[in-house]
Amino acid sequence: MNVRLYVWQRLTAALMVPLVVVHVAVIFYATRKGMTAADILARTCGSIAWASFYGAFVVAVAIHAAIGVRNVLTEWSPLKDRGAGIFASAFGALLLLLGARAIVAVVLP
Amino acid sequence: MSDTRSELTVSLWRGAQQGRYETYKVPWRENQTVLDVVTFVQRHLDPTLAYRFACRVGMCGSCAMTVNGRPRWTCRTHVSSVVKDGRLEIGPLENLPIIKDLAADMQPFFDKWQRAKGAFVPSQTRNDEIERIRPDSAARIAADAAIECINCGICYAACDTVRWNSGYLGPAALNRAWTLVNDVRDGANAARLQAVAASGGCHACHSHQSCQELCPQRLNPTASIAGLKRRTMWVYLKGEI
Amino acid sequence: MTIRHLNHRRSVLWIAALVHRLSGLALAIFLPVHFLTLGLAIHGEAPLESFLRWSDQPLVKLAESGLVFLLLVHMLGGLRLLVIENLPWRDGQKELATIAAGLSAVIALILLARLF
Numbered sequence: 001m002n003v004r005l006y007v008w009q010r011l012t013a014a015l016m017v018p019l020v021v022v023h024v025a026v027i028f029y030a031t032r033k034g035m036t037a038a039d040i041l042a043r044t045c046g047s048i049a050w051a052s053f054y055g056a057f058v059v060a061v062a063i064h065a066a067i068g069v070r071n072v073l074t075e076w077s078p079l080k081d082r083g084a085g086i087f088a089s090a091f092g093a094l095l096l097l098l099g100a101r102a103i104v105a106v107v108l109p
Numbered sequence: 110m111s112d113t114r115s116e117l118t119v120s121l122w123r124g125a126q127q128g129r130y131e132t133y134k135v136p137w138r139e140n141q142t143v144l145d146v147v148t149f150v151q152r153h154l155d156p157t158l159a160y161r162f163a164c165r166v167g168m169c170g171s172c173a174m175t176v177n178g179r180p181r182w183t184c185r186t187h188v189s190s191v192v193k194d195g196r197l198e199i200g201p202l203e204n205l206p207i208i209k210d211l212a213a214d215m216q217p218f219f220d221k222w223q224r225a226k227g228a229f230v231p232s233q234t235r236n237d238e239i240e241r242i243r244p245d246s247a248a249r250i251a252a253d254a255a256i257e258c259i260n261c262g263i264c265y266a267a268c269d270t271v272r273w274n275s276g277y278l279g280p281a282a283l284n285r286a287w288t289l290v291n292d293v294r295d296g297a298n299a300a301r302l303q304a305v306a307a308s309g310g311c312h313a314c315h316s317h318q319s320c321q322e323l324c325p326q327r328l329n330p331t332a333s334i335a336g337l338k339r340r341t342m343w344v345y346l347k348g349e350i
Numbered sequence: 351m352t353i354r355h356l357n358h359r360r361s362v363l364w365i366a367a368l369v370h371r372l373s374g375l376a377l378a379i380f381l382p383v384h385f386l387t388l389g390l391a392i393h394g395e396a397p398l399e400s401f402l403r404w405s406d407q408p409l410v411k412l413a414e415s416g417l418v419f420l421l422l423v424h425m426l427g428g429l430r431l432l433v434i435e436n437l438p439w440r441d442g443q444k445e446l447a448t449i450a451a452g453l454s455a456v457i458a459l460i461l462l463a464r465l466f
Contacts (some may be wrong), residue, residue, distance in 0.1 A: 095385070098381075102387075
């Protein structure tokens with residue numbers, strides 16, 4: 001890992017600390033209430049706030065997880081910098097795509 | 110009457126990358142160090158055993174070997190503190206090529222030292238005034254906390270990131286780079302920060318702290334490397350590297 | 351070469367690093383599944399609702415609280431690293447690592463209790 005990747009990984013990590021806290025709080029809230037899909041979607045539908053919150057989360061986690069996976073691959077697999085970078089970028093792109101789709105699914109009516 | 114306490118069963122690595130452990134019986138004495146044991150084998154049992162030592166008083170770091178799974182200075186390791194059921198297993202330092210038996214090849218360790226720019230580069234000449242360095246300045250305190258490294262290689266042998274990442278410069282080289290980054294007399298910091306910010310540099314460290322745990326000089330390369338991370342991030346964000 | 355593994359790998363901080371890495375990998379594998387599940391709502395509320403009903407079984411609830419544990423332990427362990435890397439050195443890293451794991455376990459267990 002070099003300084004550029006390090007900075008991106010640590011910055012997204014720091015950004016996600018409050019996001020994770022809120023997310024876990026949401027999980028606690030939703031489980032206490034025993035929310036159904038209808039309850040959840042009623043809250044998220046048309047909500048700029050939720051879209052922004054989870055939009056930021058998805059972008060940050062895609063970058064953070066991709067770099068993390070890259071590191072693990074360079075150390076624990078036969079892949080080195082280039083191969084690990086390609087695999088990790090593909091994985092990050094997948095997370096971005098699926099994450100964006102998930103947000104669209106719950107925010108758009 | 111013979112009891113297990115009178116004799117040690119000592120397994121020593123014989124060979125190079127390919128080889129095996131061979132077992133020797135060594136008299137167990139009071140206040141014996143692991144270096145005493147290895148020396149006994151070479152002098153009385155098998156003169157073909159290769160091993161390295163110099164000062165034998167814990168100053169030079171030459172006698173570092175893997176003893177019952179941990180890299181240690183053998184001259185400063187009492188048998189009584191590491192022996193298990195009268196047995197010792199001794200091998201060369203890990204993460205380094207083996208020359209023969211208990212002697213590891215330190216060349217890669219010193220190559221990485223150079224690659225981390227772990228050498229002082231003067232910024233003045235003999236014709237200049239001697240530069241005054243305050244020992245209580247923050248930079249000098251940081252440098253002094255890390256300066257006592259004698260290149261024994263124990264941290265390098267202990268580091269799993271070195272084991273997993275062949276390009277990783279390692280705790281000792283980076284620790285030395287940190288002391289020089291804090292040396293106001295040094296003139297090569299631009300190149301040095303570039304070197305430790307590249308792939309395999311300080312950012313590869315995962316802060317396992319095996320280096321800090323095992324350093325016989327009680328140094329903390331993890332902390333030095335954290336300092337390098339801060340410094341390189343700062344100059345990177347400023348666009349200097 | 352059969353040198354026995356360095357036994358300092360059983361040290362608290364090495365285990366903490368392993369937990370951090372394995373939890374990260376587990377979360378990375380889980381995320382696409384999580385996103386696909388939420389994406390069920392693209393087809394309306396019914397598919398998502400039927401998934402939520404399916405997830406109402408004990409083993410799934412256990413897995414869910416396990417995932418929350420992984421998320422928390424990864425974040426708290428990562429926070430410990432951010433502190434090491436950005437603030438002056440402090441000793442007591444073993445204690446901090448243990449607290450991170452303990453806190454994560456407690457919160458995950460509380461969630462588990464609520465789920466049942």
